[in-house]
Every structure is written in structure tokens, then in C-alpha cells.
Amino acid sequence: MLRFLVLPVLLLATPAFAQAPSGTPPGQPPVAGSTRPDPSAARTAELDRLFEALRDAPDSIGGQLVEARIRAIWAREVSPAAGLLMRRGLRNLSNNVPDEALEDFDAAITLQPEAADLWLMRARALAALGNRIAAAQDLREALRLEPRHFGALVELSELLLDAGDAEGALRSFDAALELHPRMAGAEERRRELRRRAFGDAL
Template structure:
């Protein structure tokens, strides 16, 4: 292996640094290489550490190199928080048309569809989210909730368990999985 301590090699690497950094910034959502380490840390994190790691993952998921896509996402999230679910759905619909490979676009549209009780649409959008980002614990948890509403508790339990395998400290999801398991198998929680 060649040493990089020589002046010429060092200048070459330093010359490539801006391009490498620009590439790093251009990476968005599910393609960011930092996610692998964050997910590994999340699996082993306790309830105190997990929220900070989750926040880092979400920050990456919410990034997109297209400013308009980012703006549509931000606007839709604000509409969701204002309980304007139909308007949020329309905003996220624009977003998935503009950025069909952006997992968070599909996840947010699934959220709006779920809140509108459009469960089949929510499930389809969650499936698209998971095709793009199979580690999307939030999408898996929402899939569990949608499947419960659709009367499929066994499949819902598998979705909850898959979410917990990725993010073991999600207390609400753990509680829901325990409730479904108790209902299915007649055990007290």
C-alpha cells in the first residue's frame, strides 16, 4: 500500500477533498452512508441514548438536495402539525411526484393518508417507503397501526416486531406489540 505522506499524494488528496465533501452534502435521506453506523448504534442504545440517535437519523431522512423538494416536505410537515391533513396530503403528493425516490416523501404521504383514514393508500405508500428505506422504523410502526385497523393483527404484530428490531426502545410500539400479542395469544401484558 502506498503511503500518502508524500507531497504529491497529499496535494492530490487535498485537491479531491472539496469534491468528496460536495458529494457527501449531496447525499440525501436513505442513501447517506452515515445511516449504517447510526442504525447499529440505535439497536444497542438505551432509552436515554436512543432519542438523540433517532433525531440524527430523522435529520438525514429529511434532507434532500433539491430545495423545492425540501420546501414541499417542510410545508407538508407544518400542515400535518396543524391537523390540515388533506392539504398535507396534497403537498406530499406533489413531493412524491417531484422526488419519487425520496423515502421520506412516501412516508409523510402515508402519514397523511393514515390520518385521513385512507388505509389502503397509506399501506401502499408505506410499502414504497420500505422499498426505498427498509430500516424506516416509523413506517413499520405505522404499517402495524394500519394493519390493525384493517383487521390483520397477526401481520400488524410482525410489523411492530420489525420496527422494534431496528429501534428497540420505541415504548409506544413496544406497548402496541404487547397488546396485540396478548390479544392474539391470550396473555396478560
């Protein structure tokens, strides 16, 4: 069973009627009207392309390669300081000390509440501590920040199954499969969820 896998910059506003000078001295910041790359738009466009490739992956190996690129983009959103705390939290989870992991993930989220992966990690720690309600809330926040986070959907499926909601677990897993049809082990896992939800007759 898959279990518990799992600074703002102040911009100086320039009046809309300001005209760009004919030549900007070297070292001066760009003025309104100049073209500047939008990192958020570039990230979204890259993710859009990757999710399309994920849906069209010919097999699980191809799917895993695209999945790794998507996860790398998500990981780049975590700052070095928050990432250090996250990695320490993951080590604590691996060492079966979820209470210490929870402290690490709490601190990481305080530093960077907009990073979906941090909410996912904290959900794992909360679930390991038996707090399913708080874990589900963290997973929903991860999905609010990153609606296509198939990893959070899989975690939510596991959480629902542990809570006795097999049909809800199946729905959540199916939502993950819509995003990532070639997920490793998906076919076998979905059969098990259907059996748990509807019985052996299906």
C-alpha cells in the same frame, strides 16, 4: 395509540482507456481514475454505524439520541423545495385538513420521488382520509427506498391494526424493534399488540 405519526446530474462518460494527464489545470473537472468522494457510499456507511449504535443503545434515552441522528440524515435527502411542501403538508395534517396535506405531499413526491420520508408523509395523509390501501402502498414504497425505516414499519403496524390484522401489526412492529430495540414506549405497545393478536391468555 400511535396514530399517523407519520436532479439527476448527467455525468459525462469518459472512455475507460483514457489516461489522466500529468497535471489537471485549475478549474477543470476531475478525469476518470481520479478519486472523488461518493456521497451515497458515505451516507450508507454513516447509517450503518448509526444503526449498529441504535441496536446497542443502553437505554431509551441513548436510543432517542441515535434515532435523531438517523432521522436528520433522512431529512437531509429532501430538497429545500420538497421540504417546504412537506412542512406545509404536516401543518395541514395537524390542522385536520388531510385533503390539502395530500396535495402538498403529492407535489413534493413529484419533485423528489426518491425521498422515503415524503412517501411516509403521504401515507399518513391517505390514512387520515381513510384510504388504507393507498396508504399501505406508499409505506411499502418508503420501505423499498429505505428498508431500515423503522418509522414506516410503525406506521404500517398501525395501519394493519386499524384494518383488523392484529397479527400483521405485531409482525410489522417487531420488525421495527429489530432495527430500533430502545424505541420509546415500545414495551407497552408490544404488549398491547400481543394482547390484540392472541388474547389475554398470553
